[in-house]
Amino acid sequence: MGPELDKAIAEFPIRSWLEKFTRIYSAGNVIYADCPVCLGKKRLGIYRTSRLGFPIAVCGRCKDGGHNQGRWTGSTTLPSLVRLLEGGSWSQTFKLIHSLSGVSEPPWERPAETKAEKIPKDAFPLSSLQPDAAAIQMLQRRHAAHLISHSYLVIGGKYHERVIFPCNYQGKYTGFEAKGTFPAQDPKSLFGTNMETQQAVYTAVGNRDDCQDLVITESVLDAETFHTLPTNAAGCYGSFKEAQVESIIRLGPARIYWFLDADAWSKLWPAICHLLPFAENYVPPMKGKEDPNSLGPDGCWNYLNESRKIEAELDLIGFGLELGRDL
DSSP states (O other), X not given: OOHHHHHHHHTOOHHHHHTXXXXXXXXXXXXXXXXXXXXXXXXXXXXXSOTTSSOEEEEHHHHHHOOSTTXXXXXXXXXXHHHHHHOOOHHHHHHHHHHHHTOOOOOOOOOOGGGSOOOOXXXXXXXXXXXXXXXXXHHHHTTOGGGGGGOEEEOSSTXXXXXXXXXXXXXXXXXXXXXXXXXXXXXXXXXXXXXXXXXXOEEOTTXXXXXXXXXXXXXXXXXXXXXXXXXXXXXXXXXXXGGXXXXXXXXXXXXXXXXXXXXXXXXXXXXXXXXXXXXXXXXXXXXXXXXXXXXXXXXXXXXXXXXXXXXXXXXXHHHHHHHTOOO
């Protein structure tokens, strides 16, 4: 979260806002109220500052008795509670939190199509190549044959023998990645001029608006490994960056799965901390040098089902010890 949103959440008038939805009984360090979801009397508690450092809401009846009709797990952070009860998008939720807190919302601009470099003029569609072409074979080996109809190849110049992947964020073109066709090409990836790789993320082909599961990966091809699975995926253009938090939040996930490479394990907890107020966070038990592209869809599906929910740093430390990794 950014400092403005941190401040807005800390100063949010929880009691006056919650009174629109339910009856409140006390409002000290912990606010007790009837749960507006399951109607359990005095079962909702809102802790103004939790052990994670931000307000969190818990309903014992929803959490333990399954009376929530699938709307929530019975425990959530303040932004998620506001979204649950108000029924708006994340963007509308942020605006309301800032408005009621009296803290100005910082401007956020989605990378604009007009600023992104167009596909190179000397690029030609991969679909025009023979099936035994190196670029075609590379995509087939990497579980991304579905990208053949969306991608290009350049011969000569800056992007010689590189596959061009058009990059999008929520349907908006943001630039392109020029991926090396052969292992010896260095660097492995180049990006179009003016492409925003610090703030934006890549949203995979076929992502659905009605899916609340989001896999976070390091690359375009890692993200596209999930194209046959019932989850959305986003690539971070090399590694997760703090500036990408808002781009991820605006995708509206309820559950986030961190499929980052093994060498990024030490960065997992700082990354998860940014998203804890907005979604449940899970980490798969990837081993050694495994990544989504090397695992393939079947391996990724197995790891999705084996992912461990992370709610505190100790959860990640314990999971890391089981996997033989250190923070």
